[in-house]
Amino acid sequence: MKLNIDYQEKFQSRHIAPNQADTAQMLKTIGVNSLDELIDQTVPAGIRLKAPLNLPVAKSEFDYLNTLKQTASKNKVFKSYIGQGYYDVIVPGVIQRNILENPGWYTQYTPYQAEIAQGRLQALLNFQTMVIDLTGMEIANASLLDEGTAAAEAMFMQYSLRKNQNANTFFVSQELFPQTIDILKTRSQPYGIELQIGDHRTAELTDNMFGAIVQYPAGDGEVYNYADYAAQAHAKGIKLTVVADLMSLVLLTPPGEWGADIVVGTSQRFGVPMGFGGPHAAFFATKEEYKRSIPGRIIGVTIDSAGDYALRMALQTREQHIRRDKATSNICTAQALLAIMAGMYAVYHGPQGLKLIAERIHGLSVLLSDSLTQLGYEQLNDTYFDTVKFDLGVLAGPIHAEALNNEMNFHYKGSVATISVDETTSVEDIKTMVRFFAKVKGKTLNDVSFDDLKANVNSIIPAELQRTSAYLAHKLFNSHHSEHEMLRYIKSLEAKDLSLCHSMIALGSCTMKLNATTEMVPVTWAEFSKMHPFAPVDQTGGYMQLFDELNNWLSEITGFAAMSLQPNAGAQGEYAGLMVIRAYHMDRGEGHRNIALIPSSAHGTNPASAAMAGMKIVVVKCDDNGNIDVADLKAKAEQYKNDLSCFMVTYPSTHGVFEESIIEICEIIHQNGGQVYMDGANMNAQVGLTSPANIGADVCHLNLHKTFCIPHGGGGPGMGPIGVAKHLVPFLPGHAVVDIDKGKSIHAVSAAPWGSASILIISHAYIAMMGADGLTNATRYAILNANYIKARLHHHYPVLYTGVHGRCAHEMILDCRSFKPFGIEVTDIAKRLMDYGFHAPTVSFPVAGTVMVEPTESEPKHELDRFCDAMIAIRHEIDAVEKGLSDKIDNPLKNAPHTAAVITANEWEHPYTRQKAAYPLPYVAAYKFWPSVGRVNDTYGDRTLICSCPPLTDYEFEESEVTTPEYGT
Template identity: 50%
Template sequence: MTIQLATTSPTTAFADRHIGARPDDLQTMLARVGRTSLDDLADAAVPADIRQRTPLDLPAALSEQEALERLRAFANRNTTAVQMIGQGYYDTHTPPVIQRNVLESPGWYTAYTPYQPEISQGRLEALLNFQTMVADLTGLPVANASLLDEATAVVEAVLLMRRANKARGNGAIVVDADTLPQTLAVVLARAEALGFAVRVADLTEGLPEGEITGVVLQQPGTSGRVADHAAVIAEAKERGAMVTVAADLLALTLITPPGEQGADIAVGSSQRFGVPLFFGGPHAAYMAVRSGLERNLPGRLVGVSRDATGRAAYRLALQTREQHIRREKATSNICTAQALLAVVAGMYAVHHGPEGLKAIAGRVHDRARTLATVLRGAGHELGTEQFFDTLTVGVPGRAGQVVRAAEARGVNLRHVDADHVGISCDETTTEQHLVLVAEAFGVTDAAAAVAAGPRGLQLDAGLRRTTEFLTHPVFSAHRSETQMLRYLRRLENRDLALDRTMIPLGSCTMKLNATAEMAAMSWPEFASIHPLAPAHQTTGWRELIADLSGRLQEITGYAAVSLQPNAGSQGELAGLLAIRGYHRSRGEEQRTVCLIPASAHGTNAASAVLAGMKVVVVKTAADGTIDHADLDAKIEAHREQLAAIMITYPSTHGVYDADVRLVCDAVHGAGGQVYIDGANLNALVGLAQPGRFGGDVSHLNLHKTFCIPHGGGGPGVGPVAVAAHLAPFLPGDATGAEADGADGAAGAPISATMFGSAGVLPISWAYIAMMGGDGLTRATQTALLTANYVATALNEHYPVLYTGNNGLVAHECILDLRALTARTKVTAEDVAKRLIDFGFHAPTLSFPVAGTLMVEPTESEDLAEIDRFITAMTVIRAEIEQVARGELSAEDSPLRHAPHTAEVVAASDWDRRYPREQGAFPVPELRQDKYFPPVGRIDGAAGDRNLVCSCPAPEAFEN
């Protein structure tokens, strides 16, 4: 056979570095799968009726240096300023030891979600630090491992109150009028979709009449007011309502925490704990709850259990694992987290300790108090006497003038209305900044007035915190930078991330996050921009966002893109809400049924419910495709109520279903819309465009296909791309700063800021710009090749469950272990844990089919690493065969005892029925470069029975 490579034009040096396989390797792999070229493989695998026949019309690929120069040009068109706008976003000092060794370290940012806990102990400990910090500061016993942003966290709290308060489930949600505007906008949008009542009221005057399910308070309020909420919380409890307080964590070092005032739930943002402004995100929100609400807690929850030797070990606990299974009954979306930013915030607390946080909060309050004294002395009226960091100042008819005067001095203030200006102090505020603000208000001899300002806490005694916090030793043990550096390194070394090994996860593409793509994220011209800064100060951000949106439109074949959704789960919701808005605009409010194939991501069903839709499941045929008889029956049964179908393409089974156009046509024929989940877009870029083969809307995962790293479970970006008729229903702006959303859209806001997790968008822009159209297409083709190479090599050992055209898979393959398990009792989980002994992260376990492993090698892995994985799987298959032959039972095999820690294999006694060397070094190459997991196999059930979700005492780790 003569092997010819693709006939596409030469790509840039960057594309050659992004794609792992060298030309000779490509020849080897193509020969193994029986194809002559990458083009030949794509033609054979992708159905002809959806195949893209014209190249992507993208600008010529840039070199790394050219891309960085372009990014620098974007950055230079932004204006850096002293940000005193506040409203939930504050400038902060990221400790350099954390910036360099967490935020910018591939050992942290290339890690995957810690579903395999034995190889995730480092980031699990870091997230447990975060949970402990939140629980301590809020005065509530259980906190989760982060949510997306404050506005959506409040929504999650509202939904939790409605679920948990069954006795008052039909009552209204009462939201304090002093709540952050963007939070209120997002709550109102979700309430409209789900059909429950929200009442906005000034709660300084007490609760309104009528039945109430829950109450939302803000502490401090958007006005800056710090209030004693004990009375209104008590009144709410007397009336059977639950209470959520959205609280500022830094303020809680000085003021009474929500839990001590009787609140059920506390939510908020940890952004000001060392996480840059990032033009609005990514930032880690938090949620803490009282005892009894643990199983209702959304998102992820890190807990403590034991490994096989009895050593304390961390794992994701409780409902974290259940959300995919519960589908439309899910209480939240498991993709809703910001792990990397939670790690930064938690480490900020470790770095400063309780005394340091109090000192920072005290300085912030001193600055605000000084400014209050100076402005009051100049005759200005303040909106509140009790405040932490924020002032609302009366300037009748002069607000615009004052804001402009401050901007001329390099300071951004908040234009509340024509008569009021808002000012927020933060960790970076200096006395000189106060002088500039005072001058903008017209204060004479401002420098002298500021210098004479008061010091010390000025809060009523009843508002002051009296309880200790952060008493665990971890928050006092790392005071020197040497200690902090070594702690961060120790945790990083306990994990397996992409900088150490291939992560062959199906459904969650884990590929190169190039250093050049990551470089611009920390530049101050990007990172220090407030999301509510004047538009003329953010020209560079807006140009980059518009350019990235245009490139994504070309790649997907859609007419418009919104980058607001800050996770794939939010992108799903945004797409479904756009469909809902479209139907309602046509007077078809009855269209609320969403068809979802049984094989779909569990997140799809949860998103459909949150969009106010009714889920109807469509059966899957034996070959993994949609059961057309059942589809036709469901369409006919719900023809007048059909809103949409949600499909994943290529399918969740890793196959290009040949019938996708038929499915789209059938749904369109009944008046429905087609949502194509873009989770598997890495198999389509340059080969097929969902907007041109039947899709009306897709969400994309920039943290998969477009190289934003997973960060141990977030950040993510889930843009929503739509056909022209849905463009008016893309997300609008929750802050009110934009007249309209993207391209004039004014749909329901999805997250707190217009551009969501803007801070990581330069990563995807750089990837697309450096790859160019040809490079992106070749990457997709290579991803298909690596998956088919693995499938071909392993099929004789583990049958590939589903294939498509010409017996080929798409970018991932499902290895079926069910027959082996029935014969030997060796499970897919045993194989996943045994792979750790070879230094590999496991493939996706038991999804979408129980008892299977789903493998996605990606285009970034070189042939040697792929062959190393194939070797590991082949050796494991031989160990399974030992069990099958009766030489060992499953319980006595290295598979069931995996993974093997250094402590176990180095112990003086070895009583196992296989050699010590087989346990530790199953292949010779491991004798020099070996990863030993810090703990053995973890007992998940024990962790759920004895739930511990904050830092345990050090003695717990003594064996």
């Protein structure tokens, strides 16, 4: 027997689920003879690529990890004392293994279906409680993207709340981290906000200021008493934002106690690796009176249909979809997974554990300061938490060299060096520093009374700045300190959440596809996770190679000249792309071009992002088939041709169709002096078949957390890099700290130079292992799977829009509006799907009363069939209501989801059986996922807004005597 020794397993066969036999059956159901025929009927011939993608040969999973290890070895992981908002941490193993590396947590979707998301909702409520307690504020959100953009969101919130509409100056302390100032410059320009950057101790607060922002501790480590400054600001009607170090607030007086109106920062120090810049969860806390102006998502306490404790997203959770161009924020992706990790870090350590960690950090910085002062070095900070600042004079060069010899990185600015101590620093590390600082002066460690200093370390924080208030007093933060208890707590929450581990999540526009284990493994390798984003460039060779390869591959896939990897969410990519277009027009002396044409069907972040970029929105109509009305577009492009900046388009359309007129649309915009911005949300239907540049776009952002397999993580992280045509390359985002300027770069749009760098590895792995053929097949099978579902369901649910040959792209909209006269809402279908073991598709977007279904290429035929069987069974349940065979009010849809408590209760008074409620199809018994709460009461939650873990004695129910579960879980 001849053996095949050249065999190498192809990763695409693991990623793309339907096998050959299943594919044949699916094509037969659809009514075509081949996959090529289906693609020809779906994707217009005029936009198809003429040649296959030019990408490296696909690697096997084994080979990829071996190759990546070689790349990773080019990163030199020195001990980092750079600080500047990024610190090395100790990630508790129980959190790393059971959350960060656990698909039960990282494959969850944003918790829009609260009944099957109670675990992560509780974890995010823990995060909010932690932030509220440590900052001394009254309310907090469930995370933002990073510290710099959180500061920018605070500036916008202050601007929108200003009483003096003529006030347009924002005071910025010169001691903010430079990357934060950089982002404030970016965000302020389109609104005409004037930044006054200076010293808060000497700058005058004036009547034309609407807000001010300071850092606590300051960027160079100094801890100022801002109480008088806050009082002076308030006397002038100026609101104060404080950028705070969360770990320092364990020891320092919280900003909420001395006058802050908003407190922002990063929770990275709470057990989240540096990862060369991210992802990290920012926090945003403020006063109760501003609760309806908070950007991002807020988790709130409510009750379910039984009157029991339940959680859901509260208030304006996606206000950009409602307010569109009037929105003050375009935030769509948070950093849920990282916020959950940070909250769990606080749960695991508790208030006493955090205090010991903070005291140790502060103590080691005092020991370092005292030791170097004894050697004759001048320490410049009077008060500090973790960062000591020295003017090294002529010894700066030798100290720098010695630090590198000892594999240590400090932060340097001229002759001044700052050294930031973190959780991983040891006494031996301090001793090593003292030893080489002594060496440079011709001395030795014996010239320092090190042991005596070590034995007598005292806090140098003045009494008036020392924290006296309690924090994390809730029982939740005082119960789970052994690993057994912590593991069981994490698993108890995980068990309440439906993820891709359980079943298909067929969310239109959200692309919930396989997040392969091999793609995820390298994220926690030390060579990637322990890198500081401002490490010297000669230490970052591995990352630079990875970025270069990813840039080249994504440029090939999109057809563009270059990418910026900096935007760390899809909406950030939108904003960055629009700011690049704005800079291009200004550079050509056409800064007056500020009209953005946007289709009425567009994702809500499109008009929100355009408004934030200083543009005026003109809406373009869609026709009865859901396509862009070309005549209306042409008329408006010509009407505004002197001021036209851009046209924002999603392709395939938000309606799930490859519009035949797309090339004509792009030409119309170009003929009238505008640029075409393509929203890359639907790139999963483009890759390998067409490309944004081939179609005619000038800019496109890519949702790497959709098309390129970065997991959604329960609501984040995301990544939204942008690709641009050659004429826009010079304007790609730069950075204040790391030189990535393209010549005419706009200021930074994210805090780190390459955004959430550590998760770029996931998309790099996906492309490398799929290769050109695999990526193209992924697109083809995404279209196949969608059209298979359409073929099975269109007799039961009308498909709202299709292409000229009756095909959908990679997603479709099922019309459920005809059920409304019989009392059945689309929400009822969404909740009933939970009883069948499924997360609902996207509900009421982009058309109210519909569901948008996107199966992805990763789902096998039998899973598609399970979903279709469930949808068909639900349609029969609706038929029963329509025909009067089922009660209009008391039926399985209106009462869904059915919990185990309801099914097993002694009393059952419904006209349908328990079996019908819990096990509506035979397969459900084997796959049963029990929602942990009944249908949540949104109205109650908004009426009695509680956004932190409620004390058991204070929480009262209006509709039930049921006791709240202990610990609020």
